[in-house]
Amino acid sequence: MKYIKFFEEVGITDIASVGGKNASLGEMIQNLSSKGVRVPSGFAIVADAYRAILKHNNLDSEINRLLLTINHKDVDSLAEAGHEIRSLIRLAKIPNDIVSEIHDAYKKIEERYGVHCDVAVRSSATAEDLPEASFAGQQETYLNIRGESELLRVCADCYASLFTNRAISYRAGNGFDHMAVALSIGVQKMVRSDKASSGVIFTLDTESGFKDVVFVTSSYGLGENVVKGAVNPDEFFVHKPTLRNNFKSLLKKRLGTKLIKMTYTQDKRSTTINVDVPRLDRMRFSITDNDVLDLARQALIIEDHYSNNKGQWCPMDIEWAKDGIDGKLYIVQARPETVHSLKQHQTVLEEFVINKDEASKQKVLATGKSVGRKISTGKARVIDSPHQMNTVQKGEIIVTEMTDPDWEPVMRVAAGIVTNRGGRTCHAAIVSREIGIPAIVGTNDATLKIKTGQEITMDCSSGEVGVIYSGSIPFELKKMDVSNLKKPKTAIMMNVGNPDESFNLTKLPNDGVGLARLEFIINNSIQIHPMALVHPEKVLDHDDQQAIEDLTIEYQDKKLFFVDKLAQEAGTIAAAFFPRPVIIRMSDFKSNEYRKLVGGRAFEPKEENPMLGFRGASRYYHEKYREAFELECMAMKKIREEMGLVNVKLMLPFVRTVSEAQGVFAEMAKHGLERGKNGLEVYMMCEIPSNVLLIDQFSKLFDGFSIGSNDLTQMTLAVDRDSELVASIFDERNEAVKIMLQMAIEGAKRNGKKIGICGQAPSDYPELAKFLVDLGIDSISLNPDAVLKEIILLGK
Numbered sequence: 094m095k096y097i098k099f100f101e102e103v104g105i106t107d108i109a110s111v112g113g114k115n116a117s118l119g120e121m122i123q124n125l126s127s128k129g130v131r132v133p134s135g136f137a138i139v140a141d142a143y144r145a146i147l148k149h150n151n152l153d154s155e156i157n158r159l160l161l162t163i164n165h166k167d168v169d170s171l172a173e174a175g176h177e178i179r180s181l182i183r184l185a186k187i188p189n190d191i192v193s194e195i196h197d198a199y200k201k202i203e204e205r206y207g208v209h210c211d212v213a214v215r216s217s218a219t220a221e222d223l224p225e226a227s228f229a230g231q232q233e234t235y236l237n238i239r240g241e242s243e244l245l246r247v248c249a250d251c252y253a254s255l256f257t258n259r260a261i262s263y264r265a266g267n268g269f270d271h272m273a274v275a276l277s278i279g280v281q282k283m284v285r286s287d288k289a290s291s292g293v294i295f296t297l298d299t300e301s302g303f304k305d306v307v308f309v310t311s312s313y314g315l316g317e318n319v320v321k322g323a324v325n326p327d328e329f330f331v332h333k334p335t336l337r338n339n340f341k342s343l344l345k346k347r348l349g350t351k352l353i354k355m356t357y358t359q360d361k362r363s364t365t366i367n368v369d370v371p372r373l374d375r376m377r378f379s380i381t382d383n384d385v386l387d388l389a390r391q392a393l394i395i396e397d398h399y400s401n402n403k404g405q406w407c408p409m410d411i412e413w414a415k416d417g418i419d420g421k422l423y424i425v426q427a428r429p430e431t432v433h434s435l436k437q438h439q440t441v442l443e444e445f446v447i448n449k450d451e452a453s454k455q456k457v458l459a460t461g462k463s464v465g466r467k468i469s470t471g472k473a474r475v476i477d478s479p480h481q482m483n484t485v486q487k488g489e490i491i492v493t494e495m496t497d498p499d500w501e502p503v504m505r506v507a508a509g510i511v512t513n514r515g516g517r518t519c520h521a522a523i524v525s526r527e528i529g530i531p532a533i534v535g536t537n538d539a540t541l542k543i544k545t546g547q548e549i550t551m552d553c554s555s556g557e558v559g560v561i562y563s564g565s566i567p568f569e570l571k572k573m574d575v576s577n578l579k580k581p582k583t584a585i586m587m588n589v590g591n592p593d594e595s596f597n598l599t600k601l602p603n604d605g606v607g608l609a610r611l612e613f614i615i616n617n618s619i620q621i622h623p624m625a626l627v628h629p630e631k632v633l634d635h636d637d638q639q640a641i642e643d644l645t646i647e648y649q650d651k652k653l654f655f656v657d658k659l660a661q662e663a664g665t666i667a668a669a670f671f672p673r674p675v676i677i678r679m680s681d682f683k684s685n686e687y688r689k690l691v692g693g694r695a696f697e698p699k700e701e702n703p704m705l706g707f708r709g710a711s712r713y714y715h716e717k718y719r720e721a722f723e724l725e726c727m728a729m730k731k732i733r734e735e736m737g738l739v740n741v742k743l744m745l746p747f748v749r750t751v752s753e754a755q756g757v758f759a760e761m762a763k764h765g766l767e768r769g770k771n772g773l774e775v776y777m778m779c780e781i782p783s784n785v786l787l788i789d790q791f792s793k794l795f796d797g798f799s800i801g802s803n804d805l806t807q808m809t810l811a812v813d814r815d816s817e818l819v820a821s822i823f824d825e826r827n828e829a830v831k832i833m834l835q836m837a838i839e840g841a842k843r844n845g846k847k848i849g850i851c852g853q854a855p856s857d858y859p860e861l862a863k864f865l866v867d868l869g870i871d872s873i874s875l876n877p878d879a880v881l882k883e884i885i886l887l888g889k
Contacts, residue, residue, distance in 0.1 A: 096142040096191050097198045100134055100281075105402065111137040112217030112277040117427050125398055130391045131423045134205070135212065135281035136198045140219050142191050143252055143276045150185040153272065156256070160271055163261065168483040168502055171258050179253040192245065199241055202282065211237050211283035213425070214244065216251045219275045232260060232276065236315055236365060237283055237357055244280065251278050262502035266528075284425060287356040288417020290379040291316030292326055293518035294388055295430060296333075296396040297408040299526070300466060300517065300556060302432075303596035303669065304406065306344065307331040307389040310518045311379045313370055314354030316414055316425075322495045322515025322522070323367070325349040325462075325535040327378050331389035332668040332736070340737030343382050344665040345592055349516065350537070351375050376646045380415065387422050388413055395427050410523070432526040441574050442600055445554040448567040452552070455562040458543055459511070461536035463559030464522045466597065468552050468568040469531050471508040475545045490551060492543045496521030496532070504528060509551045511539045511561060533559030557593035573881055578602055581887035584872035585880060586674075588851055592618075592662045595669035598877050602884055605673035606666060607799060607874020608744075608851035611680045611725065614662040616690070619655055620644065623721035625692025626651040632692040640691045652724055659728035660736065667738040674740055676776055676799065676851075676874075677732075679725055681746040683708045704813060709747025709778075714756040726764035733771065744776040744799060749783060751790050758794065768796070779837050779848070780804035788840030798841050799874070802852025806830050825854035826861055838868045847871045855879075859886050 103111050103119035111119070115137040122132050147153050159174045203210050216232030233254035235247040254260070255276045264271055284291075292311035297304050312319050312326040319326050326349040332342035352375065353367040380388075392411055399407040412426040445468040474489040476482065482503045485491060490509040491500070501524050504510060510525055515534035525532040531553040533539075539561065543549060550566040553559045586607035589595055592614065615623075621641055625632050629651055632638055645654040667675040683703035687693050696717070700706040712718035732738050743766070748754050754777065758768065761775075768775045777784065777791060780801030784791060788798070802825045807814045809830050812823045824830075834850075841848035849872030855862040856879035865873065866887060875883055 094194045094197065096139055096145070097136050097194045098139055099136045099198070099201075100132075100279075103137060109219055110139050110141070110277070111279075112140060112219050112275075113428060114215055114217035114426060115277050115279045116217075118279060118281070120398075121395065121424065121427060125394055128394050130394050131421060133282035133284055133423050133425065135202065135279060137217065138191075138195060138248065138278040138280070140275035140277045142278075143255075145191065146182075146185055146187055146252065149188050150181075152181055152185060155181060157272060160261070168258075168485075171261060171502060172483075175256055175258045175261055178256040182253040182256070183249050185249070185252075187245065187249070195245065195248070196241055199244060199280070202280070206282055209239050211239050212244065213279075213281045213283050214238050214247045214251060215279040215281060215426070216254055217277040217279050218255065219277065232257065234317070236317065237287075248278055252276055259501040262505070263524075266505060281425065284414040284416045284423045285418050286414035286416065287315050287354075289415040289420075290314070290384075291412075291414040292319045292379075294392045294411040294413060295408065295518060296392050296411070297430065298330070298596045299432075299522070300463065301597035301600070303599060304408065305333045305668065305671070306596070307333060307336075307392050308518070309385050309388050309392075310349075310516050311385075312349065312351045312354065313374065313379050314356050315365060316412055317365075318353065318355050318367070319516065320412065320519060322512065322519030322534065323355075324351055324353060324516070325514060325537075326351065326516040326518070327380070328516065329385045330665065330668075331385060332664075332671070332738075333389075333393060334671060335668070335737035336386070336389055336393065338737055340735065341382075341386060342664075342668070342736045342738075343385055343661065344668055344736075345661050346378065348376070348378060350535075351379060352514075373646070376643065378647065384415065384422060391422070391424055395424070399427075399429065432523075441572055444571045444573075445552075446569045446571060447550075447552050447554060448569075451566045452550075452562060455550070455564045455566060458549065458561045458563055459533075459536040459539040460561070461511070461533040461539070461559050462517055463553035463556065464510075464517055464525050464532035464534060465530070465553050466556065467531040468550065468554050469509040470548070470550045470565045470568075473511075473543045473545055473547045473549050474507075475540055475543060477540070490549060492539050494540060495519075496525075496534070504530065509533075511536060511543070511551060513537055513540055531559070533561060536561070555594070556591075556597055575602055575881070578881075578884055581866075581884060583866050583870060583887060584849070585884055585887070586676075586849065586851075586872050586874040587880060588874050588876050589666050590614075592665035594877075595666045599669050601877060601880045603670070603673070603880060604872065605670050605740075606675040607849055607872055609663060609666045609675055609677045611659065611663060611678060612682050612686070614659060615680060615682070616686075618662050619658050620691055621655070622687060622690040622693040622696055623652075623655050623724050624696040624718065625690075626655050627720045627724070629692075631695050633695065634692070637692045637694075644691075655724045656727045656731065659725065660731040663728065663741075664732045664736050664738055667732060667741045668736075670740070671738060672740050674742055675738075676742045676744050677729065678744040678746055678778065679713070679722075679729075681709050702813075704807070704815060709749075710745050710753050710757050711747070711749065713745075714753075714760050719760065722760060723764050726761055726766050730765045733773065734765075739772055742774040742776055742796070744778060745795075746778040746801070747780065747804070748777055748791075749781060751787060751794070754791065754794050778804075778851075779841075780852075781808050782833065785833050785837045785840065788837060789844060792841065792844035792846050795846070797847035797849075797871075798837065800834060800837055800848065800850040800852060802830075802834075802850060802854040805833055805852070806854075809833050825852070826858060831864065834865065835868055838865070838870050842869060849874055855883065859883070862887065 100119040105120040214235040309329040310326040328347040330344040335342035408430040510532040584604040590613035688697040713722040774796040779798040851874040
């Protein structure tokens with residue numbers, strides 16, 4: 094046929110004929126189906142059909158004339174011309190030979206999949222899905238189309254969508270000739286995700302550009318809500334290197350609100366409608382862990398194929414759908430990612446830093462998911478309807494319900510975007526990244542909290558969570574060229590507590606993680622006292638009972654919630670720095686801190702001085718905490734054995750005596766964590782004078798030490814570091830403390846053991862860092878903001 098090509102007949106070299114989307118579908122069907130990538134079949138109406146329609150109806154000159162009337166800075170003139178062009182194309186007659194070929198191709202689809210087969214009709218432009226421009230969401234998609242007459246109607250709409258306002262603006266902004274771009278149409282077997290789930294995949298972290306993860310988003314129903322940003326989807330990260338070795342390397346998971354889902358109306362199947370998602374379904378993930386791993390494997394196969402064809406890494410932007418009838422997961426689109434792939438060789442690090450003192454004085458108006466790691470200030474422009482888009486002034490921050498790609502023309506003049514709904518993979522987020530403005534999506538209520546004309550600051554600099562403050566807060570843009578940094582002999586590691594920051598932190602020169610605290614994860618991500626999950630019947634507070642039930646709704650065995658969550662979050666840090674070493678310190682909450690967790694009051698004593706009380710290693714073998722320590726061990730075993738992150742080393746805090754260390758080792762062995770097994774190394778915090786004085790004996794049990802300068806200073810000088818009254822005495826540079834540090838380093842060296850420091854002191858006092866280096870310390874683990882400064886100092 095002249096105007097029809099079935100997907101099995103086309104490949105990536107046919108973009109000029111069938112457009113980027115259809116070429117990619119054919120490429121995957123031809124080359125990747127045998128490797129496990131599932132793509133629904135269909136056919137492409139080639140771009141020559143579009144050209145033939147324009148010629149048959151004498152539309153080229155009229156469209157050109159209307160395009161010349163557009164002032165691209167004037168939203169109204171763009172809208173007026175775009176409307177006229179679309180009307181002309183919709184009313185154009187499709188030549189009989191094209192209609193006949195569409196008829197024959199649709200009949201073949203019906204023969205393959207059944208009479209009255211439902212299809213998805215997707216636009217596929219000849220200048221889209223290019224490495225330098227995604228054209229994300231510029232043309233329309235029509236779902237669940239049945240019958241030839243309906244198919245021909247939406248084909249006309251598809252052709253007209255080549256001249257949506259957003260598409261005209263996007264081409265103009267990226268230097269593409271409007272008339273040089275043609276449109277092919279893809280007609281694809283419909284996946285019944287209305288009965289299941291759908292979403293988007295990126296084969297990198299969309300915010301940091303970290304390349305070793307697959308990022309999956311998912312929500313119930315048809316995929317348009319995720320793509321357009323109408324829902325806050327579930328989010329999942331999978332680690333590529335360990336997935337390639339067949340480990341179950343699912344990292345952190347984030348539950349989205351998923352308030353609505355798109356499905357079909359009962360009376361007319363070709364029409365879609367949004368319905369509310371029941372509360373219990375909203376509180377559950379929309380796909381299983383096995384589904385996520387299946388999608389990640391398919392995404393890796395696709396990325397590898399495109400990367401091999403290009404001869405360099407080619408991260409991908411993929412749309413997927415789960416069929417609620419056959420239960421299978423299908424890939425329905427795949428295109429190259431267009432933001433971070435172009436930045437992969439940059440050597441200048443940029444960091445936006447907000448003035449924290451000024452920020453603390455301002456009211457937090459709303460929070461959401463950050464897109465881009467920038468800070469922006471400006472006057473807010475709250476928009477309730479797309480008809481108000483022409484009110485946006487240059488430099489304003491748009492605040493709206495959701496940012497549809499139709500808004501792309503005004504996004505180019507805005508200083509930032511804030512939305513109530515949407516996730517980090519919606520079209521608006523993609524376009525925001527492309528044009529270089531920050532966005533905060535999924536705030537739920539920003540349009541209610543912010544007023545037009547109000548001066549606001551949007552802060553996306555910290556990664557996961559974006560914050561909108563009232564007022565204009567000063568900030569600084571720091572730039573550092575890391576291409577010529579001289580690496581010091583001493584290993585420079587980082588203290589990392591927040592898994593959400595870990596992907597971005599890998600950009601800093603480093604030798605791994607010297608301290609990853611489990612307390613941060615337990616407090617922020619788990620929130621429940623582990624013993625409350627072991628013995629929920631002992632939690633008598635009604636509010637705590639309800640909170641436990643809500644947080645663990647997907648788990649019959651509540652203990653597994655703690656194990657899975659701890660493994661996923663701590664595993665995220667380990668995956669970010671893989672294969673470099675990551676030292677994870679087992680929990681070191683004090684009793685007063687544990688009491689603040691959900692259910693904590695039922696299990697924690699009230700101590701006069703928690704700093705010197707029931708903390709660290711003394712808990713692990715004690716009857717009041719032993720069962721909770723088992724959960725920590727199960728999580729660490731899962732990280733190393735199920736997730737394949739064998740770069741994880743474990744560290745025990747606040748070990749008072751040698752016999753206490755032996756007791757903890759016995760508990761760990763009960764739960765499959767034996768020092769030396771599968772290469773497991775166990776370190777000890779050196780933070781109590783007894784650790785220094787008995788370092789020869791401790792060296793027989795441990796693989797290495799990490800000096801905790803905060804506690805060691807506290808114990809050496811008998812200063813409670815929580816007390817303001819004696820705070821002035823607390824100083825790691827005190828001569829007694831320095832003697833302790835020297836004894837610890839010399840003792841470790843004497844016994845052939847590694848020793849580093851993970852306390853705050855080297856970050857605060859460069860002269861102390863130099864003192865430690867001169868003593869021969871093996872590594873210094875710093876807060877991230879001190880890493881570059883320390884490398885420059887020690888590299889001289």
